[in-house]
Structure formats: structure tokens, C-alpha cells
């Protein structure tokens with residue numbers, strides 16, 4: 465559990481998780497706490513045959529942000545959709561089913577689900593990473609995933625075999641993150 469570390473999508477290669485492994489990863493997600501039992505999140509897989517559509521959304525989002533983006537920059541944005549053998553969008557649902565469960569609790573619930581997935585992947589010796597980016601909730605990305613008005617794209621999860629390891633970020637000491645109430 466303490467060995468988990470982010471692996472950038474470009475350092476994850478095939479094979480991705482098998483169907484059984486992916487099922488375990490999503491089953492781990494489903495164990496996350498859920499105030500009010502409202503299931504305020506979901507995941508959307510991006511299979512290989514849909515990567516180009518996502519790449520096109522990234523490209524168009526960049527064009528909208530920067531009308532002067534070069535061909536190389538646009539191509540770089542497009543290519544990002546092809547990284548990692550397994551690519552998943554994490555989506556939070558902001559309502560309106562249970563208004564007493566505020567946005568931050570819904571986001572925490574999704575964060576718990578994501579961490580469960582990362583730890584399950586770690587247990588299965590599968591590399592994983594979380595990324596976001598400026599195109600996250602651009603209209604093009606929202607359209608390609610068919611998000612509803614209540615939904616917000618939060619981050620991408622990527623899974624695969626680790627090609628190259630980077631040294632792990634120094635973790636905080638327990639004394640730095642815990643104190644006793646005075």
C-alpha cells in the first residue's frame with residue numbers, strides 16, 4: 465500500500481489490465497464511502513477505437529484556448545489521447561438528487577474510489593497514474609464523453625505496465641501531517 469507511486473501515461477505500455485483485473489479495480493472503487501448512498505460519481509472507459517475522437521477533442525480545445533497554437537502543439541494535444549493502454553475518465557455528479565450532500569463530499573467520495581483503484585492496481589502489479597489538463601471540461605471533451613449538465617470531468621486514470629520507473633516523490637513524515645488537538 466505504501467509503495468504506490470504515480471506513473472505518467474507515457475511510461476505505461478501494453479498490456480493493460482485484463483478484463484478480470486479491471487473488474488477488480490472497479491470493484492475496489494465501489495467500496496468507497498458514499499454519504500447518503502447517492503453514488504455521486506462514475507467512470508468512462510476510453511477504448512482504443514475511441515482514442516482518435518478524444519484526441520480530436522483535445523486538439524479542438526487547444527485551438528479554442530489558443531488560436532495561435534502551432535501544428536506541432538496541436539499534434540501533441542491529439543497524441544495525448546493515445547497514451548497508456550487503459551484510459552479512464554473519472555466523473556463526479558453534482559446533483560441534484562441529494563442536495564444535502566455538498567459538492568466537496570461528492571468529490572471526496574470520488575477521491576476515495578480513485579485511491580481504492582490505484583491501490584488495487586498496485587496490489588495487482590499494474591502501474592497507474594492520475595492526470596488532468598486544461599481541456600478537462602472544455603465543451604469538446606464534455607461532448608465526446610456525453611456528460612450531463614450536472615457532471616464534471618475530474619481527472620483521467622491510466623493503467624498499464626511500467627516501462628521506466630522514476631524515483632518516488634519524498635513522502636511527508638507522519639509528524640508533518642498529524643498533530644493532536646491542543
Ligand SMILES: Cc1cc2nc3c(=O)[nH]c(=O)nc-3n(C[C@H](O)[C@H](O)[C@H](O)COP(=O)(O)O)c2cc1C
Nearest residue numbers: 468469470471472593594595596597618619632633
Ligand atoms: C486530480 C489530480 C490530477 C492530476 N493531474 C496531473 C497532471 O495532469 N499531470 C501531472 O504530471 N500530474 C498530475 N497529478 C499529480 C500526479 O498524479 C502525482 O500525484 C504526482 O506526480 C505525485 O506523484 P505521487 O502520486 O507518486 O506522489 C494529478 C493529481 C491529482 C490528484
